[in-house]
Amino acid sequence: MAEIRVETDIAGSAEEIFDLIVDLRGYTRWLPTSKAFPGTTEISEGPVGVGTTYVESSADGTRRGTVTTFVRPTAVAFHQPMTMRPRLLGTVDITVTYALTQTGATTHVLRVVELTLPLPMKPFRPVVMRAFRQEIERTVAALKAYVEGDKSGD
Numbered sequence: 183m184a185e186i187r188v189e190t191d192i193a194g195s196a197e198e199i200f201d202l203i204v205d206l207r208g209y210t211r212w213l214p215t216s217k218a219f220p221g222t223t224e225i226s227e228g229p230v231g232v233g234t235t236y237v238e239s240s241a242d243g244t245r246r247g248t249v250t251t252f253v254r255p256t257a258v259a260f261h262q263p264m265t266m267r268p269r270l271l272g273t274v275d276i277t278v279t280y281a282l283t284q285t286g287a288t289t290h291v292l293r294v295v296e297l298t299l300p301l302p303m304k305p306f307r308p309v310v311m312r313a314f315r316q317e318i319e320r321t322v323a324a325l326k327a328y329v330e331g332d333k334s335g336d
Contacts, residue, residue: 194329212328272300
């Protein structure tokens with residue numbers, strides 16, 4: 183298993199940041215689509231909470247995610263195994279965890295992504311890890327920019 187940790191301080195409340203992270207239907211409001219993240223679809227009905235399911239499909243594969251932790255406003259986790267394209271590459275096991283700690287008007291955001299690569303992908307580990315890190319950093323930067331006032335996606 184590999185782990186990628188990205189953290190930042192955001193000038194905003196933990197409640198606001200948490201609400202953005204768990205608003206699966208509104209991600210494109212603050213996170214522009216990319217090759218790795220074309221959007222979230224097939225979100226199960228009702229409010230988002232433990233057990234909510236969703237799908238994220240890209241050219242590289244399909245993530246079928248489930249919310250596994252939901253502690254407003256401090257912690258949320260998603261388990262989202264990604265079936266690769268082509269299928270013979272296997273499934274990347276992915277767990278994304280956010281921890282939010284508010285201190286005054288600032289919230290410390292820690293995003294941890296744990297990855298377990300299937301055997302056919304092990305030779306490509308450096309390339310895969312670099313691609314995941316870039317997308318994780320892009321996501322955290324977009325969240326920070328949105329909360330701190332760059333709401334150009336609205």
